[in-house]
Amino acid sequence: MNPFHYHRPKTLAEAQMLFRDAESPRFIAGGMTVLPSMKARLLDAENLIDLSKIEALQGIEARSGRLRIGASTTHATIANSAVVRQMLPALATLAGGIADRHVRNRGTLGGSLANNDPAADYPAAALALDAQIVTSERTIAAADFFTGLFETALTEAEIITAVDFSLPDRAAYTKHRHPASGYAIVGVFAARFGQHWQLTLTGSSAYGAIRLMAFEKQLVKGATPDGLDGVDIDDLPILEDPSFPIAYRRHLIKLMAKQAVAMTIDDVSI
Ligand SMILES: Cc1cc2nc3c(=O)[nH]c(=O)nc-3n(C[C@H](O)[C@H](O)[C@H](O)COP(=O)(O)OP(=O)(O)OC[C@H]3O[C@@H](n4cnc5c(N)ncnc54)[C@H](O)[C@@H]3O)c2cc1C
CATH class of the missing domain: 3.30.43.10 (Uridine Diphospho-n-acetylenolpyruvylglucosamine Reductase, domain 2)
Incomplete structure (x- = not known):
């Protein structure tokens, strides 16, 4: 160094x-x-x-039916926050499943989003929950924030100050972890707003976190979690990797999606 x-x-x-x-x-x-x-x-x-001593980047607060989390909030704080556990338990679960205790005690929400690692967990939640990324200059919709692998819409000297999440009726995050790092090989975040779902994938896409529109369309038509088995996902831009072949990743994507969706439906247990 x-x-x-x-x-x-x-x-x-x-x-x-x-x-x-x-x-x-x-x-x-x-x-x-x-x-x-x-x-x-x-x-x-x-x-x-x-950035860790800047007061304006700290704090977790419920406001106007949304949940705002300061950019410097650590994964451990999010996982253990009573407010997050009550208002958006899937996000607390996601944060608690990142890496190990040491990384969770240091790593932050803002750092993770700014880094936009294609296997990171928060980008999937931010996209599925229509998060607003609040910066020192402006507010950016999650859909416009992630622009490619390790790329974001942030400009030089622009600092993420907070992330503002919408609150779905139910949400769930399922992840198949890399055995060494804990990063997602496949992670699926499912958010249900009434009878409409937003499903996102992280860990396996060649573009970073993406929406799983083919699944969303079937769910709106009334498909059950098992109904996702028949959905064609051959068009998904899946990462090529000798350790985790495409067919294996496709299998895991369906499995993780079915589990996540089932967890958002009141009368379906898994
Ligand atoms: C062993 C290991 C395992 C991991 N496993 C996982 C995992 O399972 N899932 C997962 O999602 N992540 C995982 N991570 C990533 C980790 O959790 C952090 O989220 C990530 O390293 C970035 O957060 P940080 O706060 O440490 O950022 P830093 O390393 O401090 O910064 C990362 C980047 O973000 C920029 N930055 C930081 N904060 C801001 C801000 N507020 N505004 C603008 N730019 C900013 C920095 O300039 C830098 O470019 C792992 C990391 C390690 C080392």
Whole structure:
């Protein structure tokens, strides 16, 4: 790891000013991606600007029928929050299933969304729940925020301050974890709004998290979870990977989707 300067601003304005004035700057939140990447020399930053002490990036609050979570909130805090568990238990489950205790205690919601790893869990929830990504400059709909593998709509010096989730009638997240990292090989988030579902996939798509429209269409027509077996998903842009062949991933996608949908239907148990 190359040497770097470390800054710990207390306000958003200070963080942005530091970023604009510094040579080769990088924001850091939990550091769970930034630090291993720097150690492996995949990333070089001369100035790390730590966002974790900025008050405006903290907090969990229910407002106007939505749930707003500060960007620097850790996965462990989300998993254990009484408010999240009551209002959006599927998100608490998702956060509690990320990696291990150490990563959950450091890694943050904002860092995960900004990084947009194609196997990360939160992007699936953000898309399925029509999240609004609130930044230092504007508010971006999740559908416009994720622009490709490890790519987002964030511009230079733009900081995610909070994520605002809509609240469905029921939601569930099912994940087949990578045995070493815990990252999703296949993760499916299902959100039911009345008789309408939004289903998203993470871990297996060549474009990062995506909607599973073919399943959504069948569900609106009244399909049961088992009815998803017959849906053609050959068009999905699935990642090629010798460890997890496409046929295996397709099988898991249907399995995870059926389980997630069943968990959103009151009278279906799995
Ligand atoms: C061993 C291991 C296992 C993991 N397993 C999983 C898993 O199972 N599921 C999963 O979803 N994730 C997993 N992760 C990822 C981890 O949970 C973090 O979410 C991820 O590393 C990024 O969050 P962070 O807060 O650590 O961000 P950092 O590493 O600090 O930053 C990541 C990127 O986001 C930028 N950034 C950070 N905060 C902001 C902000 N507020 N606004 C704008 N840009 C920002 C940084 O500049 C950087 O580019 C794993 C990581 C490790 C090391």
